Amino acid sequence: xxxxxxxxxxxxxxxxxxxxxxxxxxxxxxxxxxxxxxxxxxxxxxxxxxxxxxxxxxxxxxxxxxxxxxxxxxxxxxxxxxxxxxxxxxxxxxxxxxxxxxxxxxxxxxxxxxxxxxxxxxxxxxxxxxxxxxxxxxxxxxxxxxxxxxxxxxxxxxxxxxxxxxxxxxxxxxxxxxxxxxxxxxxxxxxxxxxxxxxxxxxxxxxxxxxxxxxxxxxxxxxxxxxxxxxxxxxxxxxxxxxxxxxxxxxxxxxxxxxxxxxxxxxxxxxxxxxxxxxxxxxxxxxxxxxxxxxxxxxxxxxxxxxxxxxxxxxxxxxxxxxxxxxxxxxxxxxxxxxxxxxxxxxx
Amino acid sequence: xxxxxxxxxxxxxxxxxxxxxxxxxxxxxxxxxxxxxxxxxxxxxxxxxxxxxxxxxxxxxxxxxxxxxxxxxxxxxxxxxxxxxxxxxxxxxxxxxxxxxxxxxxxxxxxxxxxxxxxxxxxxxxxxxxxxxxxxxxxxxxxxxxxxxxxxxxxxxxxxxxxxxxxxxxxxxxxxxxxxxxxxxxx
Amino acid sequence: xxxxxxxxxxxxxxxxxxxxxxxxxxxxxxxxxxxxxxxxxxxxxxxxxxxxxxxxxxxxxxxxxxxxxxxxxxxxxxxxxxxxxxxxxxxxxxxxxxxxxxxxxxxxxxxxxxxxxxxxxxxxxxxxxxxxxxxxxxxxxxxxxxxxxxxxxxxxxxxxxxxxxxxxxxxxxxxxxxxxxxxxxxxxxxxxxxxxxxxxxxxxxxxxxxxxxxxxxxxxxxxxxxxxxxxxxxxxxxxxxxxxxxxxxxxxxxxxxxxxxxxxxxxxxxxxxxxxxxxxxxxxxxxxxxxxxxxxxxxxxxxxxxxxxxxxxxxxxxxxxxxxxxxxxxxxxxxxxxxxxxxxxxxxxxxxxxxxxxxxxxxxxxxxxxxxxxxxxxxxxxxxxxxxxxxxxxxxxxxxxxxxxxxxxxxxxxxxxxxxxxxxxxxxxxxxxxxxxxxxxxxxxxxxxxxxxx
Ligand code: NA
Ligand code: NA
Numbered sequence: 001x002x003x004x005x006x007x008x009x010x011x012x013x014x015x016x017x018x019x020x021x022x023x024x025x026x027x028x029x030x031x032x033x034x035x036x037x038x039x040x041x042x043x044x045x046x047x048x049x050x051x052x053x054x055x056x057x058x059x060x061x062x063x064x065x066x067x068x069x070x071x072x073x074x075x076x077x078x079x080x081x082x083x084x085x086x087x088x089x090x091x092x093x094x095x096x097x098x099x100x101x102x103x104x105x106x107x108x109x110x111x112x113x114x115x116x117x118x119x120x121x122x123x124x125x126x127x128x129x130x131x132x133x134x135x136x137x138x139x140x141x142x143x144x145x146x147x148x149x150x151x152x153x154x155x156x157x158x159x160x161x162x163x164x165x166x167x168x169x170x171x172x173x174x175x176x177x178x179x180x181x182x183x184x185x186x187x188x189x190x191x192x193x194x195x196x197x198x199x200x201x202x203x204x205x206x207x208x209x210x211x212x213x214x215x216x217x218x219x220x221x222x223x224x225x226x227x228x229x230x231x232x233x234x235x236x237x238x239x240x241x242x243x244x245x246x247x248x249x250x251x252x253x254x255x256x257x258x259x260x261x262x263x264x265x266x267x268x269x270x271x272x273x274x275x276x277x278x279x280x281x282x283x284x285x286x287x288x289x290x291x292x293x294x295x296x297x298x299x300x301x302x303x304x305x306x307x308x309x310x311x312x313x314x315x316x317x318x319x320x321x322x323x324x325x326x327x328x329x330x331x332x333x334x335x336x337x338x339x340x341x342x343x344x345x346x347x348x
Numbered sequence: 349x350x351x352x353x354x355x356x357x358x359x360x361x362x363x364x365x366x367x368x369x370x371x372x373x374x375x376x377x378x379x380x381x382x383x384x385x386x387x388x389x390x391x392x393x394x395x396x397x398x399x400x401x402x403x404x405x406x407x408x409x410x411x412x413x414x415x416x417x418x419x420x421x422x423x424x425x426x427x428x429x430x431x432x433x434x435x436x437x438x439x440x441x442x443x444x445x446x447x448x449x450x451x452x453x454x455x456x457x458x459x460x461x462x463x464x465x466x467x468x469x470x471x472x473x474x475x476x477x478x479x480x481x482x483x484x485x486x487x488x489x490x491x492x493x494x495x496x497x498x499x500x501x502x503x504x505x506x507x508x509x510x511x512x513x514x515x516x517x518x519x520x521x522x523x524x525x526x527x528x529x530x531x532x533x534x535x
Numbered sequence: 536x537x538x539x540x541x542x543x544x545x546x547x548x549x550x551x552x553x554x555x556x557x558x559x560x561x562x563x564x565x566x567x568x569x570x571x572x573x574x575x576x577x578x579x580x581x582x583x584x585x586x587x588x589x590x591x592x593x594x595x596x597x598x599x600x601x602x603x604x605x606x607x608x609x610x611x612x613x614x615x616x617x618x619x620x621x622x623x624x625x626x627x628x629x630x631x632x633x634x635x636x637x638x639x640x641x642x643x644x645x646x647x648x649x650x651x652x653x654x655x656x657x658x659x660x661x662x663x664x665x666x667x668x669x670x671x672x673x674x675x676x677x678x679x680x681x682x683x684x685x686x687x688x689x690x691x692x693x694x695x696x697x698x699x700x701x702x703x704x705x706x707x708x709x710x711x712x713x714x715x716x717x718x719x720x721x722x723x724x725x726x727x728x729x730x731x732x733x734x735x736x737x738x739x740x741x742x743x744x745x746x747x748x749x750x751x752x753x754x755x756x757x758x759x760x761x762x763x764x765x766x767x768x769x770x771x772x773x774x775x776x777x778x779x780x781x782x783x784x785x786x787x788x789x790x791x792x793x794x795x796x797x798x799x800x801x802x803x804x805x806x807x808x809x810x811x812x813x814x815x816x817x818x819x820x821x822x823x824x825x826x827x828x829x830x831x832x833x834x835x836x837x838x839x840x841x842x843x844x845x846x847x848x849x850x851x852x853x854x855x856x857x858x859x860x861x862x863x864x865x866x867x868x869x870x871x872x873x874x875x876x877x878x879x880x881x882x883x884x885x886x887x888x889x890x891x892x893x894x895x896x897x898x899x900x901x902x903x904x905x906x907x908x909x910x911x912x913x914x915x916x917x918x919x920x921x922x923x924x925x926x927x928x929x930x931x932x933x934x935x936x937x938x939x940x941x942x943x944x945x946x947x948x949x950x951x952x953x954x955x956x957x958x959x960x961x962x963x964x965x966x967x968x969x970x971x972x973x974x975x976x977x978x979x980x981x982x983x984x985x986x987x988x989x
Contacts, residue, residue: 438558461591464595
């Protein structure tokens with residue numbers, strides 16, 4: 001019942017656009033510009049996978065060619081490019097568009113937020129998707145959740161961190177909502193360009209850096225410098241990846257073509273999750289061989305970060321009505337979900 | 349013809365005001381960098397805003413300088429072949445280059461950058477990082493302004509070339525085409 | 536018609552190359568030709584009428600917001616300030632006196648300066664322009680042959696992209712899914728080899744033909760070489776270099792930020808030297824702004840051009856041409872190296888890595904050279920470093936050697952692009968020789984990373 005009410009409330013706009021879709025549409029030849037290189041495990045490779053999957057599924061009726069970041073559009077310019085219609089599609093994660101639409105951060109990854117199953121549950125059956133489409137349609141974009149990854153690591157530190165006090169004054173390369181939380185507790189989040197992270201860490205310009213999952217971090221070589229690797233990634237327990245499509249272009253598709261795209265994204269979600277879960281252990285064994293020490297944040301540190309996050313979230317909620325709407329939807333879903341998650345799962 | 353040349357000089361002065369003002373962005377950039385380094389080292393003050401300010405100044409310097417640099421002839425040319433041509437031929441090349449290459453290019457840049465900046469303003473766009481600077485449209489409008497100034501400079505230089513090619517000797521002598529030739533002859 | 540559409544990207548170069556030699560500004564020719572072909576594609580129904588918008592996205596996202604590019608205006612400012620305050624001149628003149636018995640002493644000093652600069656930035660525009668401002672006038676004054684002087688500066692100025700920090704190596708590590716740290720270490724040996732080879736060449740050329748780099752005729756009777764003079768001329772720049780390098784290696788500043796510290800340091804030196812007035816400051820600022828604008832004007836034109844090239848399917852065209860190559864490791868390696876070198880005549884490193892690496896990365900990472908590579912797990916690093924040397928060369932190869940354009944923009948007007956083109960040829964040959972040595976002896980690159988891994 002609740003679900004139906006939810007979609008009635010927020011789904012009007014998207015259903016209108018669905019109706020305008022023509023029944024007989026010409027074959028589609030689109031370009032999709034990516035934020036991540038195809039060689040980057042999951043984050044980029046899943047974009048490439050989608051491009052291949054949709055080609056096979058549609059028997060060549062819908063082709064969406066993958067373009068490496070920078071070949072057509074720079075990695076963080078995709079929102080503008082797709083919205084304007086300069087390019088038909090883009091591969092990215094919604095959080096990158098925080099400067100334009102702060103609420104989209106909640107559809108990418110939330111500090112102390114849900115794991116992938118709960119996050120997907122909110123998107124598909126908790127009103128998340130309707131909100132997501134509603135927000136994007138205002139900006140001429142139709143976006144489809146097209147991948148999700150398991151938790152990221154919490155980052156690399158040169159020295160051990162025992163308490164929240166130890167984090168104070170630390171210069172940490174960090175981006176996004178998590179960076180705001182670090183600032184709140186007195187650490188100094190730094191904006192250091194990709195090419196300089198390694199050396200900045202090596203020379204002590206920064207004390208630590210966040211990056212991605214172990215399988216991705218392994219390739220960055222941070223283990224050569226910083227030996228302390230922290231878990232869990234409180235700032236990113238699950239991260240969504242999206243296929244952005246120019247709204248007008250989306251509306252010219254036949255219902256069949258639209259379904260093909262949604263189906264290809266559904267299989268993509270499944271494989272990004274299974275692959276993400278499958279490949280970390282091996283990477284961690286490899287890192288351990290290289291002398292990396294794994295650490296788990298103490299409950300005290302996590303509590304402190306959580307308190308800071310709650311303050312940051314409240315500030316953002318007060319500042320932006322759209323953020324408030326999405327935040328309230330997610331929070332109310334999570335509160336209800338708790339009755340299930342508290343009892344449904346085995347605990348150690 | 350005299351009017352064209354006068355107009356051209358007015359444009360040059362106008363464009364140089366922006367270019368020279370933008371140049372001081374270098375000093376500000378330098379000071380911001382040093383301040384950022386000192387604050388981080390001794391006071392551990394979060395400096396995402398300062399670091400973003402650095403590339404704001406970097407953008408301002410070269411965007412506002414685009415037109416000024418053309419009027420100062422600072423943009424690189426491959427003169428391997430053209431230096432053997434007569435000054436008249438060189439002036440004709442400049443006329444065709446401006447009409448067929450530069451002005452269409454600048455027009456396209458102007459139209460698309462105006463849209464680009466307007467969208468940013470409409471969103472009241474800020475940094476993608478929650479601890480960054482607000483008002484991204486300011487630097488995005490610098491692209492529009494810079495391209496506009498380059499367009500003005502192109503028109504100014506076009507007028508000079510026309511004066512040189514078709515105007516009376518007295519006026520032609522005041523254009524860079526003539527002056528450059530005389531300098532070459534002297535050296 | 537169909538076939539015309541297929542070769543449109545190649546036609547872009549057919550149109551571009553003769554236009555470049557008209558003497559119209561390169562930046563505007565690149566942009567104008569890019570726009571022209573985009574309009575053609577729109578007229579042919581190949582492109583929508585909105586896609587030129589991405590050129591603005593590329594200007595903003597690829598040039599304006601790139602924090603590392605801040606090093607370009609800052610190092611240019613530093614170079615202009617040192618030149619104007621006479622600090623650089625004092626140093627180089629003293630070096631000239633000190634090395635008067637060594638043929639080409641000044642050129643050798645410039646090469647060493649190039650290596651030092653390389654440790655502070657990976658941005659070619661910054662180091663080439665700074666060294667041109669500092670050293671070229673002094674070398675010309677000392678009647679160095681212009682093409683030897685410009686060749687030395689351009690080649691030494693591009694070493695920065697090989698030695699850490701280097702954004703190029705990081706991008707390559709990303710695309711090849713390998714460690715940036717390992718590539719940093721693997722690049723040190725080859726970069727040093729190249730520097731030594733430049734110096735050997737300079738020594739050989741000037742020893743065979745001393746008139747290329749005339750020694751001081753009169754060991755300047757008026758200013759005899761005293762310890763005082765040496766200290767006076769060496770101390771300020773050495774302090775400055777220590778401040779820049781020191782701030783990086785003490786973990787005080789990132790290399791980008793060190794450029795700002797260098798700029799401020801040079802200004803303070805001028806102040807101490809009593810050669811800083813508001814007028815000088817204004818002149819240095821304006822001159823640096825013009826030179827920076829020249830470089831970024833080129834960036835913008837080049838980004839418009841290469842965008843349209845990619846839009847018209849240029850990348851696919853090159854990849855298809857390479858597709859037919861065999862699977863034998865040596866064939867793949869050598870064909871790729873030749874392709875990268877040839878692409879280097881027309882493209883910059885970003886474009887080349889984006890064409891080659893994403894498509895061929897899976898092939899490259901699977902290459903097996905048996906016992907030729909002493910540390911098989913580092914084969915990818917070996918390949919990457921060879922590619923890096925090759926890409927460094929692309930800055931130097933005419934007609935589209937960006938290092939050569941930067942130099943032309945910063946050099947005295949008397950220096951023609953012709954003599955810059957002429958001067959670079961021997962250095963390009965040295966690059967190829969270096970590449971061959973690296974191909975034959977992978978240890979040169981791999982020894983250092985292998986030590987740190989164990
Ligand atoms: Na470097
Ligand atoms: Na080249």
